[in-house]
Amino acid sequence: MKKLTAVVALTVANVASAQEVVKIAHVGATTGPVAYFGKDTENGARMAIEALNARNPVIGGKKVRFELVAEDDAGDPKQATAVAHRLVDAKVNAIVGHQTSGTTIPASKIYYSAGIPQISHSSTSPKYTQQGFNTTFRVVSNDMQLGRALGRYAVKEMGARRIAVVDDRTAYGQGLATEFVKGLKQQGGATVVAKEFTHDKATDFTAILTKIRATKPDLIFFGGMNAVAGPMLRQMKQLGLNAKMMGGDGICSDEIAKLSGGAMADGQVVCAEAGGVEAAGKPALDKFRADYKKRFGIDVQINAPYAYDAVMTFADAMTKAGSTAPAKYLPELAKIRYKGVTGPVAFDQHGDIRDGTLTLYTFKSGHRTMLAVTK
Numbered sequence: 563m564k565k566l567t568a569v570v571a572l573t574v575a576n577v578a579s580a581q582e583v584v585k586i587a588h589v590g591a592t593t594g595p596v597a598y599f600g601k602d603t604e605n606g607a608r609m610a611i612e613a614l615n616a617r618n619p620v621i622g623g624k625k626v627r628f629e630l631v632a633e634d635d636a637g638d639p640k641q642a643t644a645v646a647h648r649l650v651d652a653k654v655n656a657i658v659g660h661q662t663s664g665t666t667i668p669a670s671k672i673y674y675s676a677g678i679p680q681i682s683h684s685s686t687s688p689k690y691t692q693q694g695f696n697t698t699f700r701v702v703s704n705d706m707q708l709g710r711a712l713g714r715y716a717v718k719e720m721g722a723r724r725i726a727v728v729d730d731r732t733a734y735g736q737g738l739a740t741e742f743v744k745g746l747k748q749q750g751g752a753t754v755v756a757k758e759f760t761h762d763k764a765t766d767f768t769a770i771l772t773k774i775r776a777t778k779p780d781l782i783f784f785g786g787m788n789a790v791a792g793p794m795l796r797q798m799k800q801l802g803l804n805a806k807m808m809g810g811d812g813i814c815s816d817e818i819a820k821l822s823g824g825a826m827a828d829g830q831v832v833c834a835e836a837g838g839v840e841a842a843g844k845p846a847l848d849k850f851r852a853d854y855k856k857r858f859g860i861d862v863q864i865n866a867p868y869a870y871d872a873v874m875t876f877a878d879a880m881t882k883a884g885s886t887a888p889a890k891y892l893p894e895l896a897k898i899r900y901k902g903v904t905g906p907v908a909f910d911q912h913g914d915i916r917d918g919t920l921t922l923y924t925f926k927s928g929h930r931t932m933l934a935v936t937k
Contacts, residue, residue, distance in 0.1 A: 582626045584886045586611065586873055587649045589659035589669070590684075591637035595763070595789035598817055598863055600661055603683050604632050605858050606866030607658050610873035619877070622884035628877070635665050637762075646672040654678065655886050656876040658869055663687030663705075663733040670698050678888050679895055681875060683868035684811070686836050687737040691912040697888075699895065699909050701868045701875070701902070702836035703918030705737045708810055711920050711936060712783070712834050713745020716808055717752045720832065722781035726756040726774045726805070728794075730786030735762070738810045739785035755779055762786060767794050768801070775803045787812040791831075792821020799825040811835045815863045819928035828926045835864055838921025838935045843905050850903045871902035 588607040590600030611630045619626050631654055635642040642665035649657065650672060657673055657680040660666040666685035673680045674695040682690065682700045686708060691698050716722040725746065729739040746752050755777035758770040771794070774782065782798070782805050784791050791813040798805070807813075807830060814833035819826050839847050850870065851862050876891075878900045883891035900907040908916045922933040 582621075582624055582886065584621075584626050584628045584880070585631050585652065585654040586628060586656045586658060586876060587631040587633060587652075587654045588869065589633045589635050589642070589645055589649070589657065589665075590661035591665075592632070592634040594636045594638075596637055596661075596787050598815075599684070599865065600634065600637075602863035602866045603659070603661060603869035605854065606683070606862075606869035607873050608632075609854065609857060609866075610870045610877075614873070614877050619881075621880050621886055626886065628873075635660055635669075637662055637665060639664050639668050642666075642669045643672060645669070650676040650678065655880075655888060657681070658683060658872045658876075660685065661865075663690060663737065666690055667693075667733060670695060673697055677892075679876070679892050681872040683872050684836075684865040685734075686810070687733050688741075689733065689737070691914050695913075696896070697892065699913040701872050701904065701907055701915055702811075702865070703920055704836070704914055705734075705741045705810070707918060707937075708834055708836050708920055709738050709741025709743075710745035710748065711922075712808055712810070713742045713747075714749045715832070715834075715922060716742075716781055716783070717746065717749040720781065720806065720808075722806070723752050724755045724777065724779045724781070725752055726758070726777060726779040726782045727754055728758045728760060728770065728774075728782060728784050728786075730762040730764075730784075730790055731759050732762050732786065734810075734812065735785035735787075737785070738812075739783065742783050742785070742808075760786075760790060762790060764790055765793055767797050771797055771801050771803055775801055779805045781806050781808055783807075784809045784813065788815065788818045788821055792818050792823070792826075795822040795831070796825040807831045809833050811864055814923055814930065816925075816929055817863070819925060826925060826928070829924050832922065832924050832933070835921045835923065836918065837868060837904055838919045839905050840919070840935050843903075846903045867902075867904050871900070871904050871907055874902060875900045875907050
């Protein structure tokens with residue numbers, strides 16, 4: 563009996579040693595004020611890893627097991643670079659992340675130097691893919707597309723004429739606000755009556771909102787995240803500032819209603835999410851959302867399906883290359899054509915998603931309601 567047990571143990575050990583472990587890292591802010599976004603995408607990446615392993619994957623004739631290496635950068639650029647160095651030392655095969663543009667951009671230089679491909683599921687600053695790095699990719703539209711679409715929508719569909727612009731001085735917030743103003747100018751018919759800024763950890767906006775109120779805006783555009791936008795909405799109501807608010811994906815989840823303390827009126831906030839599917843792709847995304855809720859007991863926030871597709875895209879490139887080595891599968895990644903739950907994944911020469919979509923939302927009874935999918 564002992565001999566049989568030893569043989570079984572040896573066989574298991576041999577199988578384990580013959581199976582290659584493929585490390586795919588996910589990096590996001592899983593602590594701090596936007597931790598709900600980071601956990602959302604980490605969950606999406608974890609679902610992809612589990613789905614891949616359930617298929618008993620084989621790459622290049624060798625059995626492989628995918629492993630998620632989950633890291634927290636707390637939304638802080640310094641912590642992001644420290645995490646990036648740690649992942650390079652750990653010899654991970656691929657990077658999914660980071661979450662914000664302010665963390666993704668500095669970390670991308672480290673991954674590029676190490677030759678490790680990176681797909682961001684949520685970073686939207688154009689600067690990320692304009693650095694000339696062949697390792698940088700993203701599966702969502704960038705701020706150039708997002709901001710300009712919002713600018714057009716503000717004038718054409720919302721009838722905004724007097725617009726105040728506020729940003730949180732992050733790479734994401736500033737970039738989005740800049741592109742929004744460009745969209746306004748392209749559309750014509752509206753005036754920027756005030757430009758103010760805050761920071762991403764601010765809680766008191768009385769001074770800037772008082773200045774903005776004097777300009778009598780009908781819309782305030784905010785480049786930043788829910789953690790700031792929610793309290794800003796509450797203070798707008800306290801000051802009797804009855805303007806609407808518009809922003810990007812950073813304010814585009816139900817969390818904004820909670821953070822506003824009930825101050826957000828129905829239809830007051832309009833936001834856009836980079837991505838979204840048209841009618842033909844809706845069943846696949848609906849199934850993902852249902853599977854996500856079954857697995858984690860909560861609803862998808864925003865970017866979980868994009869993190870899922872990022873992992874799956876890496877796996878597809880590795881399979882096509884017959885190798886998990888970054889240098890060998892990178893050429894396949896650059897020319898990939900993958901059908902994801904968020905739609906077709908293919909990259910242009912910079913690493914930006916081709917034919918990226920945008921989804922516009924408002925909120926009713928504290929819940930996000932879709933307005934339109936556009937490009």
